[in-house]
Amino acid sequence: MPTDTPTLVLIGHGMVGQRFLQALAERGLTATHRVVVLCEEPRPAYDRVQLTSYFSGRTPEDLSLTDAAFIETHGIELRVGDPAVSVDRAARTVTARSGLVVGYDVLVLATGSYPFVPPVPNKDAGGCFVYRTIEDLLAIEEYARTATTGAVVGGGLLGLEAAGALKGLGLTTHIVEFAPRLMPVQVDEGGGAALLRTVEEMGLAVHTGVGTQEIVVGADGAVTGMKLSDGSELATDLVVFSAGVRPRDRLARDCGLDVGERGGIAVDEQCRTVTDPHVFAIGECALAADGRVYGLVAPGYEQAETAAAAIADAEASFTGADLSTKLKLLGVDVASFGDAHGTGGDCLDVVYSDSRAGLYKKLVIGRDGTLLGGILVGDAEAYGTLRAFTGSVPPVAPEALVLPAGAGAPARLGPSALPDDAVVCSCHNVTKGTVRGAVTEHRCTTVPEVKKCTKAGTGCGSCVKVLGQLVDAELEANGVEVDKGLCGCFGHTREELYEIVLALRLTSYRELLDRYGREKARGGDGCEVCKPAVGSIIASLAPAIGASTYVLDGEQAALQDTNDHFLANLQRNGSYSVVPRIPGGEIAPEKLIVIGEIARDFGLYTKITGGQRIDMFGARVEQLPLIWARLVDAGFESGHAYGKSLRTVKSCVGQTWCRYGVQDSVRIAIDLELRYRGLRSPHKLKSAVSGCQRECAEAQSKDFGVIATANGWNLYVGGNGGATPRHADLLAQDLSDAELVRLIDRFLMFYIRTADRLERTSVWLERIPGGLDHVRDVVVHDSLGICDELEALMAAHVAHYRDEWAETIGDPERLARFVSFVNAPDAPDPVVAFVPERDQIKPDLPLLSIGRRPADDLLEGSATR
Ligand SMILES: Cc1cc2nc3c(=O)[nH]c(=O)nc-3n(C[C@H](O)[C@H](O)[C@H](O)COP(=O)(O)OP(=O)(O)OC[C@H]3O[C@@H](n4cnc5c(N)ncnc54)[C@H](O)[C@@H]3O)c2cc1C
Ligand code: SF4
Secondary structure, eight states, X not given: OOTTSOEEXXXXXSHHHHHHHHHHHHTTHHXXXXXXXXXXXXXXXXXXXXXGGGGGTXXXXXXXXXXXXXXXXXXXXXXXXXXXXXXXXXXXXXXXXXXXXXXXXXXXXXXXXXXXXXXXXXXXXXXXXXXXXXXXXXXXHHHHTTOSEEEEEOOSHHHHHHHHHHHHTTOEEEEEESSSSSSTTTOOHHHHXXXXXXXXXXXXXXXXXXXXXXXXXXXXXXXXXXXETTSOEEEOSEEEEOSOEEEOOHHHHHTXXXXXXXXXXXXXXXXXXXXXXXXXXXXXXXXXXXXXXXXXXXXXXXXXXXXXXXXXXXXXXXXXXXXXXXXXETTEEEEEEESTTOTTSSEEEEEEEEGGGTEEEEEEEETTSOEEEEEEESOOTTHHHHHHHTTSOOSSOHHHHHSOTTTTOXXXXXXXXXXXXXXXXXXXXXXXXXXXXXXXXXXXXXXXXXXXXXXXXXXXXXXXXXXXXXXXXXXXXXXXXXXXXXXXXXXXXXXXXXXXXHHHTOOOHHHHHHHHSXXXXXXXXXXXXXXXXXXXXXXXXXXXXXXXXXXXXXXXXXXXXXXXXXXXXXXXXXXXXXXXXXXXXXXXXXXXXXXXXXXXXXXXXXXEOTTSSEEEEEEOGGGHHHHHHHHHHTTOOBXXXXXXXXXXXXXXXXXXXXXXXXXXXXXXXXHHHHHHTTOBOSSOEEEEEESSTTOTTOXXXXXXXXXXXXXEEEEEESOBOTTSOBOOEEEEEEEOHHHHHHHHHHHHHHHHHHOOTTXXXXXXXXXXXXXXXXXXXXXXXXXXXXXXXXXXXXXXXXXXXXXXXXXXXXXXXXXXXXXXXXXXXXXXXXXXXXXXXTXXXXXXXXXXXXXXXXXXXXXXXXXXX
């Protein structure tokens, strides 16, 4: 870069700092400026909003908001772990802790906030923490290993997050809040009461209306308790201060920039400091032109865009921001929007409250019917629509907006009733009109396309459900018929076909095709898409609809994939592999010996799989019944390595053997594997159980994963390893055995009901409108009233399960299909040949180049068994 290139120095690489860099890059300013970033933390920007998800298994890398490619491509000089220590505005230089002095033409301060710690005695004792950075969490995690009780000072948004984290670490957890209710800023008295009830039901002890007077320490100087303002003392080993944040404006003060009375670097509407035109301030360290310091990320992002625009001499201003928030705290929906406390005066409240169910909804309505704001606790489903209506008169009566469905409420208000200028995504300030434009002008037909086109839904994600409804409504209004049919034979989706099969108890593919297929497909043979899909639906529902539970009976046989035809996995040289079930990966020596003997006698190659079982390769079709006869005799059954069904439930050794274990992970893994074995589903299902948070069984990379806590089990869903890894999401915490099984029953049956063909749970969770929140509402809160049905379907599956291989070898008719050549049943296939390698066999074939292998085979690799 030439020496006359202007230099832009950014101090602080947090969430807003990173967004500012992206805005610079989008405006081409990284090409015209030398950009130097001084970053205090030991890592580049990460998602602080999602900080707590570290405790549910997301790594610091998962949370990262940037990557080396972005930094490199834009020539950004990022100095990690090298904070700015002073600014000389006269010389226009910044000095870093390393001693580096860098001159600037433009300086941007994005130094964020620091956690406020009340000045109580012993506040810095061993065992006292704050909750702001990944390093804070690492320190809390380490200290909690030897602690049993923890207390959080502050019952606000972050305090509740911190309390949830302590509870997840197995500590008896207290929350001490000075105000008379939890989350005093966001919710009012009624909302606080609903929240309190739910939080207490989760086993957290809440102390409101009391302050912390002193931290009590033991002889070693470490925390042993807290003295509270009501004279009581609380015994605790660990304290997390979460009593609010303050803008980090020390650097600015020291170099003579104006700061507000209560802190914050004073800026104008372009985010330029009021003192110095060469210096900008954005994010939580800035005191905006409207006199507010914003503690949420969305306003910070808007300030980042504004500052970048101002530097590029473009028009933009930050005049204030919506403080609406929707959060999931300790699993409870809490949302507030607009003037939630009715501070403007002359307004009326419409309140729906059901403290038994932990529900509280309040709308603040102006005299003329304008929706001014509101609070939702326990059910924030309507948040997206309500927020967008704020400031206007909604076209239906206010009670219709808060009463639950079925409680006498008039028809609900959909987002199609919103005006075009209503903001549907406040993170990126995207209006309904822009979303409609994405559909009509840019031809987007799906939510992912609209997200890409408008950025809507890519921030906190709370508007994605509304986006889906808007896209559908817009397509419909434009007469665009989106063919959602399963294939050329059926105009119905897989989900619709599932409902038809279940409702009409249809057990025949042919009947389904002839009655519900597309006109041209009726009377035909179907295709390779719908045959296995319908075969899978019928198999999933077999006991409930009265179909045979044996997948190779009658017409069912013709519907199955190649692997299911022979109840074994076809290998590249035409031989098959055999995988007996080893529930939870636990196997007695006698059974191990049987596997060894069978492999030796039939000359099979053996390999231990990633799913904790033993795979025997190289069996010829005609050998399969002989091998299975011996396996069944020894007490083995099919491991379904071939089916779109449950594969394995892995486990670590858990509490029985491991000194860290807090529950018996092996027992629960075996129970789960035996419960769900043979369950046919849209795609394969994998699971794992870990005996503690150390997660040795990698449960969070599974379709449903279970991790032990001191109080029970945490259930994670939608994880995936393989080609498209995805960390599972936490569905529910601290479940008893019975609660765990009930939730998994519901989750699996809801997935089987609504997923598309060949859609793994990870993809389904991302696609289904409302995502994880919706799935949680359905399977945890029974929002659709279908949980009894889901449980009954699973109970029918469990009651009717039969081992496919035991059924096969006991029936000569079923055995007849296991021949290489139907017209020469005694002839082995001559193509299946082997050569020795490392004391075992291998196929006598040259290695195929990867490019020749079908994509499906790559995704179904052997290691996934
Ligand atoms: C646990 C938690 C949960 C949250 N949840 C939500 C939520 O649900 N919704 C929401 O809107 N907001 C939430 N927030 C707030 C949100 O994270 C902040 O609004 C956002 O991070 C502000 O971004 P920022 O860049 O201004 O500050 P930060 O992200 O704090 O970044 C500032 C950076 O500047 C660095 N820095 C400071 N001084 C210097 C220096 N002298 N030299 C170099 N670097 C320096 C700091 O180390 C830090 O890395 C949450 C915050 C926390 C902690
Ligand atoms: S997950 Fe925990 S209990 Fe299981 S093996 Fe690892 S450390 Fe032990």
